[in-house]
Every structure is written in C-alpha cells, then in structure tokens.
Amino acid sequence: MKKVKLKVPATVANLVCGFDILGMAVNEPCDEMEFRLLDRPELIIHHTDEYGLPEDPEKNVAGVVLLKMMEHLKTNQGFEVTIHKNIKPGSGLGSSAASAAGAAYGVNMLLGNPFSEEEMVRFAMFGEELASGVQHADNIAPCIYGGITLVKSSHPLDIIPLSTPDLFVTAVHPQVEVKTSDARQILKKNIRMKDAVQQWGNIAGLVAGILKNDFALIGRSLSDVIVEPVRSILIPKFDLIKARSLEAGALGGGISGSGPSVFMLSEKKQTANKIAEMMKWEYDEIGVDSFVYVSKINDRGIKTVN
Known part of the structure; x- marks a missing residue:
C-alpha cells in the first residue's frame, strides 16, 4: 500500500x-x-x-x-x-x-x-x-x-x-481546559484502605457487569470514591449534571478521562438524547459553549x- x-x-x-x-x-x-x-x-x-x-x-x-x-x-x-x-x-x-x-x-x-x-x-x-x-x-x-x-x-x-454491551453513550465536552498533566498532579498520594477496598469492588463489579451484560450491575458499579471527588472540582456543574442524568434514567457515568468531558451510559437512545439536551442546556445557562455527542459503544x- x-x-x-x-x-x-x-x-x-x-x-x-x-x-x-x-x-x-x-x-x-x-x-x-x-x-x-x-x-x-x-x-x-x-x-x-x-x-x-x-x-x-x-x-x-x-x-x-x-x-x-x-x-x-x-x-x-x-x-x-x-x-x-x-x-x-x-x-x-x-x-x-x-x-x-x-x-x-x-x-x-x-x-x-x-x-x-x-x-x-x-x-x-x-x-x-x-x-x-x-x-x-x-x-x-x-x-x-x-x-x-x-x-x-x-x-x-x-x-x-x-465484551461490548448494547448501550448508548452521551458525552458532553464543555469548552473549558483541563490538562491531563494538571489533573494528575492534584490526585491524592495516599488513600484510605476503606476507600481502596470499595474501589476494588466497584471495578470488579463493573467488569463482571460488562461480561454478564448485566446493566443493573454496571449501573451500581459506576462509582468512584478516589479520583472523581478530587477532579470533579475542575468541571463546572459536574455534580448537578450527574444527578440530573441519573434522574433522567442513565445507568451511571462520570468524568471522561481527566475531563472536562462528562459521559453517561443509557440503555435507550431516547434516554441518551434526553440527557444530551439537558447537558447542553445546563452549560448554555452559564454561558459555557459545549459539544454534545450521542453514540453507541464503538466495537x-x-x-x-x-
């Protein structure tokens, strides 16, 4: 070639x-x-x-x-x-x-x-x-x-x-900058054993949920007690957008990589689109431009x- x-x-x-x-x-x-x-x-x-x-x-x-x-x-x-x-x-x-x-x-x-x-x-x-x-x-x-x-x-x-579960991904990229190197520097150097054990359980549960195609298990495993509480402060309206996404029917989600993008997983496209509209509206309200994407997982x- x-x-x-x-x-x-x-x-x-x-x-x-x-x-x-x-x-x-x-x-x-x-x-x-x-x-x-x-x-x-x-x-x-x-x-x-x-x-x-x-x-x-x-x-x-x-x-x-x-x-x-x-x-x-x-x-x-x-x-x-x-x-x-x-x-x-x-x-x-x-x-x-x-x-x-x-x-x-x-x-x-x-x-x-x-x-x-x-x-x-x-x-x-x-x-x-x-x-x-x-x-x-x-x-x-x-x-x-x-x-x-x-x-x-x-x-x-x-x-x-x-395996690739049959789920929809909604991702919003607010036009604020979060450098990966900066997002790594603010992470805690030490974590409590209690938090580590909880995190290990979430990771194991998420992998099991993906392999078993168990959406409920995926949803209750999408929880981060170590990184998200620190990095979320860099992302405008993160807590509100996550709460409103769950209310709208998302299985769960959080920060994409080091941010500022936020993603949510949903079983239905209708739910994913509804969440996308909400995300765009929330950032428009505070004058922050954003790009929103809805797609399946790319297998x-x-x-x-x-």
Whole structure:
C-alpha cells in the first residue's frame, strides 16, 4: 500500500472507577488521518485543523510514535502524515491517544501489518508519554482494539478485550481546559484502605457487569470514591449534571478521562438524547459553549476510509 486513510475514534478512559486500566471507544467524534509511504527515511507531519499543534515530529504525538517505529524497523522508507483533529486536545476524549494510536495503526497497514494489536499499543504509548508524561494505555487500547478494554498491566503490557454491551453513550465536552498533566498532579498520594477496598469492588463489579451484560450491575458499579471527588472540582456543574442524568434514567457515568468531558451510559437512545439536551442546556445557562455527542459503544475501533 502507498496510501491509507483512517477514521480514529474518541475514547472514554477510566469508566469512572477504573483509573488508568479501563477504556471504551465511541463512534463520535473521530479524527481523520492520512498516511503516504515515502521512498526515503523522512517523516513529514501536516495538521489541517485549527489547534496549532506542532508539526516537528519530535514534538508531535503521532510523530514520536512513528519515529520509534522507524527506529525499530531500521527502514529506508519514510512517511507523510496529514492529521485533521476533530477530537479537541484537552477534551478528556482521548485526543492524544487518537493521534498516537492512529499513527501506529496507519503505518502498520502501509507496511503490510507486521505488528500485532498489542505491539501497536506499545508504540502508541510513547505518544501518550509525550502528551501527559506517563505511558498509559487506557485510551489507546480501546482505540485500536475497539469496544471496552481492560489494561491489566502496562509494564509488562497485558490487555484484555471485554465484551461490548448494547448501550448508548452521551458525552458532553464543555469548552473549558483541563490538562491531563494538571489533573494528575492534584490526585491524592495516599488513600484510605476503606476507600481502596470499595474501589476494588466497584471495578470488579463493573467488569463482571460488562461480561454478564448485566446493566443493573454496571449501573451500581459506576462509582468512584478516589479520583472523581478530587477532579470533579475542575468541571463546572459536574455534580448537578450527574444527578440530573441519573434522574433522567442513565445507568451511571462520570468524568471522561481527566475531563472536562462528562459521559453517561443509557440503555435507550431516547434516554441518551434526553440527557444530551439537558447537558447542553445546563452549560448554555452559564454561558459555557459545549459539544454534545450521542453514540453507541464503538466495537470496531479505528477503521479505514475509501
């Protein structure tokens, strides 16, 4: 292949209680990436979006992934990559992960798929390290594998794809900035054993609920007693939006990644749409622009575009 085009999905990391280990791909929004094979060992990055991201490969999330792959392959070929981001950086919807995962996936296709999904995740984690200072895979794994994934371990990497429940995702991205690095710095360094035990129970219950397709168990497991109480203070109207979503019939939800986006899971599309309208109204009321998305869980992940 000389050229490939991709749609790379947004992702919801943590799924409330699974900090750095659980993630889910959604259908909207998606980045667009195009890759072209070069006959010289050069790497060229173009951005056609409005976010002013660096095009120097060593400072670009996709670029550092591709540099690692080129170093590993010891190839005399290079790549030209054009990126149009529809997932706004700093949204909490896996923007950096989309660039990193899309880079690994696109080049793998150009070269005839020499790498496994797990190997692509390993390369993509270098992009996350550039973006946040930490190599984590909770966004990258579902982006590449699709659906919901459990990252049992990052070092060594151990990814477990879970089943995809037939649920609707409502996500709102209020136009306020929360940097992943900043959101990590405010986390508690020590937690009470009582809270840890409760959190472990929630994570186990959520994974069991996903595997058993037990929506009630999923709902009562979507609770975070460690991270959400701290990070929620960075998100306007978070507590009110969560309460009103549950009143409207959501199974549950919380902060998407490090925020400021908030997501909710619902059994019915009608409920998901109702929650979306409420979310938009709440942010309009305080003069904060927002983007709202309603979609099914994306069980495919990255896909090619003709």
